[in-house]
Amino acid sequence: MGEHMQKVLYVEDNPLNMALMHHLFKKNLPFVMLLEAETGERGLEMAERQRPDLIILDIGLPGLNGYETLACLRREENTHQIPVLAISAFAQLSDIAKARQAGFAGYITKPIRVRAFTEIVQGLLAEREGQV
Ligand SMILES: [Mg+2]
Numbered sequence: 001m002g003e004h005m006q007k008v009l010y011v012e013d014n015p016l017n018m019a020l021m022h023h024l025f026k027k028n029l030p031f032v033m034l035l036e037a038e039t040g041e042r043g044l045e046m047a048e049r050q051r052p053d054l055i056i057l058d059i060g061l062p063g064l065n066g067y068e069t070l071a072c073l074r075r076e077e078n079t080h081q082i083p084v085l086a087i088s089a090f091a092q093l094s095d096i097a098k099a100r101q102a103g104f105a106g107y108i109t110k111p112i113r114v115r116a117f118t119e120i121v122q123g124l125l126a127e128r129e130g131q132v
Pocket residue numbers: 012013014058059060061
């Protein structure tokens with residue numbers, strides 16, 4: 001275990017989804033700090049400043065959408081290596097394939113299946129722990 005507390009940034013415009021995520025983290029990932037941003041633009045600022053270990057990025061956002069936000073993250077020196085999980089209510093196989101192709105580390109569909117989601121986050125954070 002590292003000395004530092006790992007940080008996850010959740011970019012989400014829906015306050016209810018944000019509240020649910022805080023609840024989920026508190027209950028299932030209590031040793032992880034959850035940071036929040038309500039737009040892609042704000043998410044980019046937060047990512048640059050906070051250097052989270054993982055970003056969970058809503059696809060449907062006002063302003064920059066999830067794909068555009070991911071593209072910006074990938075262009076920046078300080079954020080290009082951070083794994084990014086897509087989260088969306090769109091659950092077609094074509095959506096999932098598109099997200100993989102864009103470079104997302106994974107694709108979570110809403111509503112979130114808590115156990116599977118928690119395992120994915122833990123897996124990505126464990127990989128990250130090994131690298132940092
Ligand atoms: Mg949204």
